[in-house]
Amino acid sequence: MIINNIAWIRSHSVKLCPKLKKQVLEWYRPTRSMPCLMHRGNLAFKRQWQKIPVIVQLEEPEIVSLSASDLASSAGCRVKRRLPVINSFSTDVNEKSLKQLLATKKVKKIWYDSEVKTLLQKASPTVAAPPLWETGLTGKAITVAVLDTGIHEHADLNGRIAAFKDFIGGRGEAYDDNGHGTHVAGCAASGCRENGGYKGPAPEAELVGIKVLSKTGAGSLSTIIEAVQWCIEHKEQFGIRIMNLSLGSEAYQSYRDDPLCQAVEKAWNSGIVVCAAAGNSGPERGTISSPGIDPLIITVGASNDRDAPEPAGNTVAHFSSRGPTIDGLLKPDVLAPGVEIVSLRAPGSLLDRTNKDARVGSGYFSLSGTSMATPVCAGVAAQLLQADSSLEPNQVKELLLESAVMIPGVESSSQGSGIVNGYKAVEALDKKPAGTAL
Numbered sequence: 001m002i003i004n005n006i007a008w009i010r011s012h013s014v015k016l017c018p019k020l021k022k023q024v025l026e027w028y029r030p031t032r033s034m035p036c037l038m039h040r041g042n043l044a045f046k047r048q049w050q051k052i053p054v055i056v057q058l059e060e061p062e063i064v065s066l067s068a069s070d071l072a073s074s075a076g077c078r079v080k081r082r083l084p085v086i087n088s089f090s091t092d093v094n095e096k097s098l099k100q101l102l103a104t105k106k107v108k109k110i111w112y113d114s115e116v117k118t119l120l121q122k123a124s125p126t127v128a129a130p131p132l133w134e135t136g137l138t139g140k141a142i143t144v145a146v147l148d149t150g151i152h153e154h155a156d157l158n159g160r161i162a163a164f165k166d167f168i169g170g171r172g173e174a175y176d177d178n179g180h181g182t183h184v185a186g187c188a189a190s191g192c193r194e195n196g197g198y199k200g201p202a203p204e205a206e207l208v209g210i211k212v213l214s215k216t217g218a219g220s221l222s223t224i225i226e227a228v229q230w231c232i233e234h235k236e237q238f239g240i241r242i243m244n245l246s247l248g249s250e251a252y253q254s255y256r257d258d259p260l261c262q263a264v265e266k267a268w269n270s271g272i273v274v275c276a277a278a279g280n281s282g283p284e285r286g287t288i289s290s291p292g293i294d295p296l297i298i299t300v301g302a303s304n305d306r307d308a309p310e311p312a313g314n315t316v317a318h319f320s321s322r323g324p325t326i327d328g329l330l331k332p333d334v335l336a337p338g339v340e341i342v343s344l345r346a347p348g349s350l351l352d353r354t355n356k357d358a359r360v361g362s363g364y365f366s367l368s369g370t371s372m373a374t375p376v377c378a379g380v381a382a383q384l385l386q387a388d389s390s391l392e393p394n395q396v397k398e399l400l401l402e403s404a405v406m407i408p409g410v411e412s413s414s415q416g417s418g419i420v421n422g423y424k425a426v427e428a429l430d431k432k433p434a435g436t437a438l
Helices: 007-011 018-028 036-049 063-074 095-102 180-189 221-233 259-269 350-354 370-387 393-403 422-431
Strands: 052-058 081-083 088-093 107-112 115-118 143-148 161-166 206-211 218-220 240-245 273-277 298-304 334-337 341-344 364-367
Touching (some): 018 052, 052 221, 063 088, 088 095, 095 107, 143 180, 143 221, 143 370, 180 206, 180 370, 206 221, 218 221, 221 240, 240 259, 259 273, 298 370, 341 370, 350 364, 370 422
Parallel strands (some): 161 206, 240 273, 298 334
Antiparallel strands (some): 052 107, 115 218, 341 364
């Protein structure tokens, strides 16, 4: 009987992502603690009223805005977010509405709208950023978009939050109720106040804060995609050259079928350097998170400097996710410091209130993770772009990889090309003859 009930799932298996199939099958799975006589009614109730958040991709780009609402309405659901960057929209479905969407020829793919989570004192010297400050390379006039929990207007940011977009609460002013985003922003672009502080590699870079994660540090896949889309649309307005994604979710399908990977590739091809966290699921192999599995973008793992500024004394952080990716590709691309990184504190935020022991002085905070390593790499990328604003994302990536310094005795699936080195990257840039392709 159950086999007959789920035959429609098999017939549309090409359109359903693996995680969504698993969620849909729960509609048909009896509750063990419930008497057998009640199973039928309970399962019918679940299929009608237990809705699943999904992202629906359409075959033709032009119909996303023209008929997405009509398509959703005909299936008995409504459009929550329009995502033209990947020809999609998000909605909630029950059994009936999902069946109708799958039966529509216009529908190409349906994904589960997964939950996405958050994954400088020593960091800047380790990546050789300070020598570049002396030459004036501080990330000035380069804008980094930080897709995270928001950004607190910290004094060390010197009013450099050029714009703020809130996809969670809809507020206009910059804020961070979690604290993660502020720390991440500081890892890339914190400037040092006169009375002391901690510098990121790009202490004069501009920031665009984009709140895509809630107070608890979680958000939906569709929200992240909409934010990526927003960055592409506002790239010229705010001069966005780099996008930092210190967030991720479990990779359960090829990057070719991953909706967030499709979105970040659009950003990359529009001229935005995308830096994404490798994930914090190490030291096991094959644990790179999405969208870090995408071969186009820069995926950053975390190193542990162990108080040794030279790469030879570093190790790969125990928690840093290792490759290969689900597609068998080599990742991460590079490493950057990610253990006990001192950066900016957002007073009164969730992390600040629940991790008081991590406070450093009055305005700083110590955190570990590939979330911290990623913006350090983004800050170095800003220094490179300031040195040569004509660089395309592929060229920035090539320079970072060819100048990175390998940790001796560590396999590439753990460290990629090694630890980012800003000074060597700019040196490599300076050695390229004028007009030569990288």
